[in-house]
Each structure stands twice: as structure tokens, then as C-alpha cells.
Amino acid sequence: MDPSIAQLSLDHESRIEHDDHQAIRLWLRLLTCTNLIERHLRNRLRSEFDITLPRFDLMAQLAREPQGLTMGDLSQRMMVSGGNVSGIATQLEKEGLISREPVPGNRRAFCVTLTAAGNKRFAEMATAHEGWIVDCLGELSDAEYEHMMAMLKDIKAGVSAIKD
Amino acid sequence: MDPSIAQLSLDHESRIEHDDHQAIRLWLRLLTCTNLIERHLRNRLRSEFDITLPRFDLMAQLAREPQGLTMGDLSQRMMVSGGNVSGIATQLEKEGLISREPVPGNRRAFCVTLTAAGNKRFAEMATAHEGWIVDCLGELSDAEYEHMMAMLKDIKAGVSAIKD
DNA sequence: ATGCGATATTTTAAACATAAAATGTTTCTT
DNA sequence: AAGAAACATTTTATGTTTAAAATATCGCAT
Incomplete structure (x- = not known):
């Protein structure tokens, strides 16, 4: 066998294997x-506002759409x-934060909106929440931010295109 | 008031506010x-190997340490x-994949290891799992990979330094 | 009109996750 | 040696998440 061919295919194999390990390492990091950031946000929401992250997330969606959303939209x-x-909506409704x-x-659908109390409460939480995220991610330069956003955009598009 | 001072502080304010929104957008992305990647991996592990991600993760830790790990290590x-x-270990033990x-x-500690069956099963799964991750993240160039790893390292260090 | 498939939501069962209490073991101090 | 503190694990209570089944409604083609 031509040794240059053997060399080429060997390089190819090692490159593939190297890429594999790269991808795994990137995924784990x-x-x-x-997870670190999410846990941090979860802990602070609980300790400072006695609310869970999923409940906060639901309220955040409603805060962006004052006219309300259906359960399916949410x-x-x-x-x-x-x-x-x-389940989350049932609890928030019990607390009087959404209706x-x-x-x-x-007659199948429901329109879910923040109550006046929910709006007030969310405004307080959102300010603190933004600050916590800036604490976690605010150190990046504008260039790093742009680069990261672009790479994540590509990754998101690629993964979305994969059929389960 | 000196108009140049006012201008400076205004710029400062608006820069801060801009950064806030940047950080939030980056966090959401x-x-x-x-979540997309994790869900994809979860679905494939279930459909192709009838195992959950937490159980796979536990086995992956053990596969790296053939001499075994204690529950606390895990x-x-x-x-x-x-x-x-x-709880996860109890189920894996019931399935005969770990001991x-x-x-x-x-006498307080247990040494958890993969059984022969567990080792064999994990080897099959790990190959497929690596492939799925490469499908999700393998399109990045070496430079992008390095840059992303470096940024995530800084973020990880920064977040870890925050006290709850 | 009627019935069938699509839609919107809730309920249920199983797995996972945490914090806190309980259990048993080890180590340190005196 | 005895007691206290620390350690390793499991158990318990509570809550989150999903897939799948159940319920109810809608819209459309006959």
C-alpha cells in the first residue's frame, strides 16, 4: 500500500478521534x-423571594405579553x-399571582395573565434577577459576547435540525 | 453642572443597561x-438503550475509575x-449494572463499581453517546472550540466564586 | 346533522432532585 | 475509656418533570 495513503487515513482517524474528545469536553463544560448558574439563580429566588425558578419563568413569559397567553403558548x-x-399555573393561581x-x-383554551399583584411582584424580582445574571456573565467583553452569541446560535440551529 | 460630566455618566448608565440586556440574552441562549442538547441525549438514551441520563451519568463516572468510587465521591x-x-444506585444495582x-x-462507606454486565453495556452506550455529542457540537472549528472553552472556564470560575 | 380527527388542557404514574432527619461508624479529646 | 464531633449513607417529605391517558371542545368532510 502507498505509505502516503496510509499516513493520510491515519491522520484522518486521529483528527476525528481528537474532535470527538473536544466535543465531549466542550459539552461537559x-x-x-x-447548571452552576441555574442553581445559583434557583437558590437566590428561593432565599430572597420564596419562589421557584419554574414559577418565575412562567411569570416572565406573561410579563412580556400583557395581553396574556394560553397554556399551550406557555x-x-x-x-x-x-x-x-x-401544575405550575395551578400553584401560581393559588398564590394570586396569575389568573x-x-x-x-x-371553550377549550384559557387566557393566562399576571394579576396586579403578580405584576408588582414580578417587577421586584426581575430587577434582582437581572443583576444576578450580570454577576455571572457580565465580565465578558463585547467581542466575547458577540462571538459566544454567534456560536450558540449556530449550535442551536444545528441541534434543532437533528430529528429525534 | 459641567455638561461633559453629565454626558459621561449618561453614557456610563446606558452602557450598564446595555450590558444587562446582553447578559440576559446570553444566559437565555x-x-x-x-437544554436542547440535554433533551436530545436523554431521548436517544431512552429510545436506543432504555436508560435515563442520570443512570448513564453515574455509570460514566464509574467507567473512568475502574477501582470504584464511594457514594460520596459519586x-x-x-x-x-x-x-x-x-436512589439512582439502588436502581442500577437492581438491574445488575453496578455493585x-x-x-x-x-464500615460506613461502600465501594461502587460497574459489574461485568455494566461495563459491557456502558461501552456500547458510550460510543453512541459520543457520536450524538459530536453531531451537536462537532461543527465548531478548532479556534472556536478553544475560544468557547476559555470563555466557559472564566465563567465557571467567576460563578463558583460567588457565595450563595 | 354526524362523526372523525385535531386541538387544548388536566390528571396520573414513574423517575429524579433536594433538604433535612435518622442511622450507624469513626475519630478526636480529654 | 467515654463522650462529642465529624463522617458516610439511607430514609423521608416535598416538589419538579415527563410521557401517556383521560377529558372536553372544535372544525370539517361527508
């Missing part, structure tokens, strides 16, 4: 960072299952 | 990417609570 935007939204009103023309 | 390396490890043996000199 990505996961660690995200499920889609929060990227969690419908049953999950159902579920029937939709005039559609 | 980071979270979305991580808890620390997986960054989850001891009670959680206890919990008493440690000779210490």
Missing part, C-alpha cells in the same frame, strides 16, 4: 456552567410539557 | 442550547445530593 415558549405548565380566564370564542 | 463528581445518588461492596477498613 457547557453543562457544568449552565408550554411552547417555556419548552416544557403541557402537564408541567398546568386563568376562559377565552370568549374557544 | 446558553440555557436554550444546553455525589461530589456528579454534583448532586447524596440522597439522589442513593455496592463494603470497604474493608471502613
